[in-house]
Amino acid sequence: MNGAIPSDAIPPSSGAPSSDAAPAPGAGGPSPPALLASGLGKRYGARRALESVDLEVRAGELVGLLGPNGAGKSTLTKIACGLVRPTEGRVTVCGAPAGSPAARAAIGYLAELFRFSGWATADEVLMLHQRLAGSAGGEGERAELLELVDLAEAADVRVERMSKGMQQRLGIAQALVGEPRLLLLDEPTSALDPVGRRTVRELLEELRRRGVAVLLNSHLLSEVELVCDRVAILAAGRVVTAGRTEELARPRGIEVETQAGVRHFAGGRGEVPEIVSELVAAGDRVYGVRVLRSTLEDVYLEAVGGSRG
């Protein structure tokens, strides 16, 4: 996978709301969120997988779902696409109850652990999903999707002869069949190399521009930080932190490089001029200043630390 993704590489949306095609305010009322979970809970026997989870993903929004293993991320994703039934609470997809035919028609899903029949070619896999999704995209859509995930040359290659990374990319193409309005991706880049991950990031950004909502479940914090508008961190089945990535990152002081070495000061960006003035007035030479902010990794570790300790 290489190169940037051209904006026309994604099949044009006919029914899906996009930033261009979204109904005008007042024309038909505000469209429902792509995904809305309210008071969601799930028990597996005595074990609670999810508890009172509230989450909203709006059209064109890219939301990252983070959390340690067993936090409930995959369960939440599976409930959203109707694979798992919630014990309590409610989930809607584009206004329709999760799991209903209308909701399933609106989603694209890539499972964390998935497999396609080894005997089928990439083209046949997509054709099957086109038929099941009722997509009228035909050969053109299949060719475009394979091109999008850099599998154009592998259209006639059987799945059993593909590498894990190729199968993962085919999985992403499969999830995009039928122009979904909500894309649920469970660890979509786990088997990809750095170039492949970058291409997926660019693909997600392009989908956002087209108004497709994405719920991205990933362990790769740097990846989530780069592409997601908002992040929800789950721990022990609960949302422990949520918000926009830039809001979650808090000031962690100021680092100033002087002739005496690197010195740390409390405060944020607003305090920089005053600190520099005082140092200069005191005869110090200032070579560099860095405002420190917590990374998503810091936020994540702080949020889940308690649950793991």
Next chain:
Amino acid sequence: MSAVSIIIGYAMRESLRRRVFAVVLLLTVLSGGLYALGAHFAFRDSEGFAGAGIVDAKAFTGSTVLGLAMFGTLFLGAVLAIFLTLGIVRGDAERGLLQPLVVRPLGRGTLLLARFAGAAAVSSAYAMVIFLGAVVVTGLLGDWWPDRLLGPALGLGAAVAVICSLSVLGSVFFSGTANGIAAFMVFGAGLVAGLLGQIGEALSSETLQDIAKVAAWGLPFEALYQSGLDGLTADTRGFTRAAVNLGPFGGAQEAGPLLDPWAVVYVGLVLGLAILAFRRKDL
């Protein structure tokens, strides 16, 4: 194209690509050759049967070897039905094959019914064609034709469909291997119940016959098979009938007019239960 036909078509292509049908065809030809050889020698050696004056040796030999063919065909049909369905829910879910399909808007019930319909159509048609082939081989080699043809063929096909439905139900609860074992055990239990009934008849034991009847209705593939077996010599009377009854496939009983509707209701109930459980299953 409907979702059912899409799934059936996909399952058929899978069987073709995985050479399931090629293997089945090859082994069927080999089994058929063995059967023809056995039937040829059975008819040849029975020509000098001591009781030929009072017992129709052709009818006795023909019904016995064709009964054997029916038993073998039921077994092969059951193998095909079970192997085509043993992992269609839990097995495929554990391998990650099912989830991408289930999230599509076709519905779990439709998916399950389509998988059943495809597997049942293939395995039932296979059983009926093989049985009719055995009838032709028997007729050409021994100049003997069964008293009934369509009833036993349809009964065999229906018996395989019943086994298929049980395997589909099991696939919702058990992983592939466990379901395969369970399905074959249920199949074996049905056959044992049928044998018990035959022993009961030979010994005039009402208790054994009652047990066999209850088991045959609980597992109607056995009753369908027995009924079809009985149809092979439905019009045979006298000493020949008595000789047939003493043979290994002679104690079969016709189950009566309620069997066919019961078999339809039974398959409906089994599939209904499977769909209900599948709809409630977390994947």
